[in-house]
Amino acid sequence: MGIRSSRDVRRASRFEVLHQIYALGSASRSSLASASGLSTPTVATVVSELLDWGVIGEVCTEDSGGGRPRARLAVNPARGFVVGVDVSETYVQTDVFDLALQPRASDRQALDTGHNHPGDVIDRIERGVGAVLGTAGVPRADVVGIGVSVPGRIDRAGGVSVFAPNFAWRQVPFIELLSPRLPLPLYLDNPLKASTMAELWFGAGRDARDLAVVTLGTGVGAGFAVGGTLVRGTGNAAGEWGHSTVVIDGRPCRCGNRGCLEAYVGAPGIMRQLRERVPGSPLLRPDSQTATITALAEALAAGDPVAEAVLRQTARYLGVGIGTLVNMLDPAVVVLGGWVTALLGRWLVPAATALAARHTFAPAFHSVRFETSALTGNPISLGAGIFALEGFLAGLGVSTSRDPARHTAAIATTTPPAV
Amino acid sequence: MGIRSSRDVRRASRFEVLHQIYALGSASRSSLASASGLSTPTVATVVSELLDWGVIGEVCTEDSGGGRPRARLAVNPARGFVVGVDVSETYVQTDVFDLALQPRASDRQALDTGHNHPGDVIDRIERGVGAVLGTAGVPRADVVGIGVSVPGRIDRAGGVSVFAPNFAWRQVPFIELLSPRLPLPLYLDNPLKASTMAELWFGAGRDARDLAVVTLGTGVGAGFAVGGTLVRGTGNAAGEWGHSTVVIDGRPCRCGNRGCLEAYVGAPGIMRQLRERVPGSPLLRPDSQTATITALAEALAAGDPVAEAVLRQTARYLGVGIGTLVNMLDPAVVVLGGWVTALLGRWLVPAATALAARHTFAPAFHSVRFETSALTGNPISLGAGIFALEGFLAGLGVSTSRDPARHTAAIATTTPPAV
Numbered sequence: 001m002g003i004r005s006s007r008d009v010r011r012a013s014r015f016e017v018l019h020q021i022y023a024l025g026s027a028s029r030s031s032l033a034s035a036s037g038l039s040t041p042t043v044a045t046v047v048s049e050l051l052d053w054g055v056i057g058e059v060c061t062e063d064s065g066g067g068r069p070r071a072r073l074a075v076n077p078a079r080g081f082v083v084g085v086d087v088s089e090t091y092v093q094t095d096v097f098d099l100a101l102q103p104r105a106s107d108r109q110a111l112d113t114g115h116n117h118p119g120d121v122i123d124r125i126e127r128g129v130g131a132v133l134g135t136a137g138v139p140r141a142d143v144v145g146i147g148v149s150v151p152g153r154i155d156r157a158g159g160v161s162v163f164a165p166n167f168a169w170r171q172v173p174f175i176e177l178l179s180p181r182l183p184l185p186l187y188l189d190n191p192l193k194a195s196t197m198a199e200l201w202f203g204a205g206r207d208a209r210d211l212a213v214v215t216l217g218t219g220v221g222a223g224f225a226v227g228g229t230l231v232r233g234t235g236n237a238a239g240e241w242g243h244s245t246v247v248i249d250g251r252p253c254r255c256g257n258r259g260c261l262e263a264y265v266g267a268p269g270i271m272r273q274l275r276e277r278v279p280g281s282p283l284l285r286p287d288s289q290t291a292t293i294t295a296l297a298e299a300l301a302a303g304d305p306v307a308e309a310v311l312r313q314t315a316r317y318l319g320v321g322i323g324t325l326v327n328m329l330d331p332a333v334v335v336l337g338g339w340v341t342a343l344l345g346r347w348l349v350p351a352a353t354a355l356a357a358r359h360t361f362a363p364a365f366h367s368v369r370f371e372t373s374a375l376t377g378n379p380i381s382l383g384a385g386i387f388a389l390e391g392f393l394a395g396l397g398v399s400t401s402r403d404p405a406r407h408t409a410a411i412a413t414t415t416p417p418a419v
Numbered sequence: 420m421g422i423r424s425s426r427d428v429r430r431a432s433r434f435e436v437l438h439q440i441y442a443l444g445s446a447s448r449s450s451l452a453s454a455s456g457l458s459t460p461t462v463a464t465v466v467s468e469l470l471d472w473g474v475i476g477e478v479c480t481e482d483s484g485g486g487r488p489r490a491r492l493a494v495n496p497a498r499g500f501v502v503g504v505d506v507s508e509t510y511v512q513t514d515v516f517d518l519a520l521q522p523r524a525s526d527r528q529a530l531d532t533g534h535n536h537p538g539d540v541i542d543r544i545e546r547g548v549g550a551v552l553g554t555a556g557v558p559r560a561d562v563v564g565i566g567v568s569v570p571g572r573i574d575r576a577g578g579v580s581v582f583a584p585n586f587a588w589r590q591v592p593f594i595e596l597l598s599p600r601l602p603l604p605l606y607l608d609n610p611l612k613a614s615t616m617a618e619l620w621f622g623a624g625r626d627a628r629d630l631a632v633v634t635l636g637t638g639v640g641a642g643f644a645v646g647g648t649l650v651r652g653t654g655n656a657a658g659e660w661g662h663s664t665v666v667i668d669g670r671p672c673r674c675g676n677r678g679c680l681e682a683y684v685g686a687p688g689i690m691r692q693l694r695e696r697v698p699g700s701p702l703l704r705p706d707s708q709t710a711t712i713t714a715l716a717e718a719l720a721a722g723d724p725v726a727e728a729v730l731r732q733t734a735r736y737l738g739v740g741i742g743t744l745v746n747m748l749d750p751a752v753v754v755l756g757g758w759v760t761a762l763l764g765r766w767l768v769p770a771a772t773a774l775a776a777r778h779t780f781a782p783a784f785h786s787v788r789f790e791t792s793a794l795t796g797n798p799i800s801l802g803a804g805i806f807a808l809e810g811f812l813a814g815l816g817v818s819t820s821r822d823p824a825r826h827t828a829a830i831a832t833t834t835p836p837a838v
Contacts, residue, residue: 009457153780208653210652224748227648229646231748233748233749234750234786235749236749237786238747238748239747240746241743243779244742244747245742245743246667248739255780257777257778257779257780323663324663324664324743324747325747327663328641328657328743328747328748329643329747330651330653330654330656331652331653332653358676359663360659360662361674
């Protein structure tokens with residue numbers, strides 16, 4: 001039985017059309033119909049709504065080869081602003097974007113394991129939002145929404161962090177706690193979903209509809225898109241690939257289980273491999289994951305054999321995990337990102353993807369492409385901003401009971417908003 | 420950029436409407452719109468086409484509470500027949516269905532490891548089709564398509580078995596070989612896709628849109644549905660969960676890798692566990708997987724400690740694999756099927772799903788439901804028949820340039836076909 005309502009379908013069409021306008025830069029109605037696969041009347045309806053609401057504008061007209069000139073549509077950046085917040089294990093990054101999703105200002109505040117209670121995080125978000133709006137000169141009233149990414153399992157509808165093992169949070173009503181400090185539309189999700197959304201809109205998703213987006217940092221996970229749509233799972237818990245078992249009865253993981261991939265290839269897991277190999281290694285900075293992984297990268301660049309052995313071991317486990325992911329979903333592209341990838345990817349990605357072939361049913365492996373994320377800026381705060389944009393679009397208009405024909409006619413007479 | 424064309428979208432709508440008619444038994448246009456999430460005009464267009472082609476009929480009218488009486492629509496079973504063929508490692512099963520997907524006749528022929536060349540299989544399919552059409556009294560001209568499921572990786576468009584490790588087939592142009600013997604529309608896919616399609620239409624998919632369908636037999640794999648749609652992957656290779664590594668550097672697998680889940684929980688893997696534990700076990704029937712697994716089931720029913728130890732070991736590995744699947748996709752339901760599940764499921768399913776909790780990120784696990792397949796008959800031949808139906812529907816009509824308004828008007832004057 002259907003769970004989607006007509007309203008869901010209408011919102012999905014609206015979001016898909018806007019997504020294509022971002023992907024194409026600017027676009028005519030007919031190119032939007034062919035790029036989105038939606039019918040021409042549906043595109044006309046959605047475009048008319050977006051014009052009415054000032055979300056997009058007609059930037060110019062182009063010759064259509066004899067017929068009526070065709071309008072090119074683009075996002076109206078001045079229509080409003082969205083904020084995206086990436087709460088990671090080691091920092092809180094806040095970015096403000098205009099409605100064309102161009103970054104306007106950014107702020108990053110350190111977070112450490114002694115200061116990651118919900119209150120500490122909320123303080124940093126509040127300061128971060130104040131800082132970026134100040135820097136960009138954006139009045140708070142022009143912010144249409146704030147998206148926040150927090151690691152772990154998220155109940156989106158309730159705005160609750162259900163389980164964040166790396167923070168030891170359980171059932172934290174995050175949005176309820178944040179909203180008195182930032183009384184604006186707030187959206188909560190996790191970094192796997194956010195980074196996948198960013199890749200779908202601005203990265204590998206521009207030419208592939210089946211993606212896996214792997215994040216390697218303190219935590220490890222993956223987001224998936226199938227047919228151009230983010231895979232959430234029934235309880236928004238899809239993507240916990242990092243908690244798949246790679247070694248039965250293996251190392252304890254912070255999630256409470258044993259032998260999880262994250263326990264081997266997350267930053268603390270890599271540190272543990274280094275410690276087990278050379279207990280007093282000068283590469284180890286027990287107080288800082290970032291400093292240790294940076295030291296490991298420098299040692300790799302210098303050809304240090306201990307660093308190379310640790311890398312090989314990490315690549316071995318990562319190869320198993322990537323093999324599983326390719327076996328199960330047969331994506332066109334696997335994008336690797338996260339701060340550990342940024343520091344070690346030059347060595348880790350080729351080694352792990354070569355080893356993945358030993359763990360993959362042959363034909364799927366040969367068709368998959370591996371990439372490190374090519375997005376500039378932070379894909380997680382960008383993805384969180386996209387969630388805020390999605391929420392804003394979903395809330396525009398409450399009824400579309402107007403009939404499509406009247407809507408189509410209305411387009412021709414709409415005055416383009418100033419862009 | 421979009422890869423879907425408008426035609427794809429139109430075909431998908433057609434298929435979705437028909438799917439809902441099957442799910443609901445019979446349905447009014449308005450109930451189809453709400454169940455499918457498609458717009459009322461789209462449903463009206465699709466229904467009109469399906470009526471024109473005789474695929475569905477108006478079976479009766481119902482009072483709509485003051486307005487014009489509403490027609491109830493149902494599939495017209497006499498419109499044609501589809502055949503579904505399940506080529507497994509141990510048999511070839513052929514079923515003929517009417518267009519309401521009710522089975523009319525079935526045939527099963529044994530296949531053994533000495534006789535699984537493509538020619539052997541094709542002989543059995545040809546004989547099977549002849550047998551079921553004869554039994555059901557269906558003229559060959561009334562068959563609108565034949566769907567064939569073959570294990571392993573399938574190139575659907577080319578009709579090629581790309582890689583079937585359990586048959587040692589590589590690049591077998593199966594449809595090209597079969598079509599001179601059965602000159603009818605032929606469709607090729609694999610059992611993971613077929614059984615998932617059958618569950619989506621007639622099993623767990625009737626009340627859940629995110630499914631994993633696990634098949635345990637000689638081979639091991641899983642099919643997925645996300646948002647009610649079968650996940651195929653970029654190269655139709657999604658679902659090779661059985662070739663995910665559960666033991667690094669573990670047992671060799673028939674796919675050429677080591678430590679695959681299938682090497683531990685497929686029927687030959689279970690036989691190997693029995694052999695390793697008690698080399699001369701009386702439960703072992705070296706020539707027959709089916710006889711061995713049947714003997715194991717009988718021994719479990721009698722409380723045999725060797726059988727119990729083999730079951731625990733199998734459940735251990737299966738639990739790891741199920742944990743990975745739940746972690747990655749967060750399905751609403753995991754359906755377990757296949758002949759090994761049919762024989763051992765009573766013991767294996769509760770043991771494996773209990774152990775899976777140790778390998779699953781906690782919150783996702785607590786929301787998933789585990790079921791053994793409740794479909795009567797063979798879900799693989801049924802799914803193969805659904806693929807033939809899908810192909811038949813996709814081929815009906817080449818252009819739908821008629822305008823929706825005219826189409827809507829046409830519905831009222833259509834004479835219902837005899838049902």
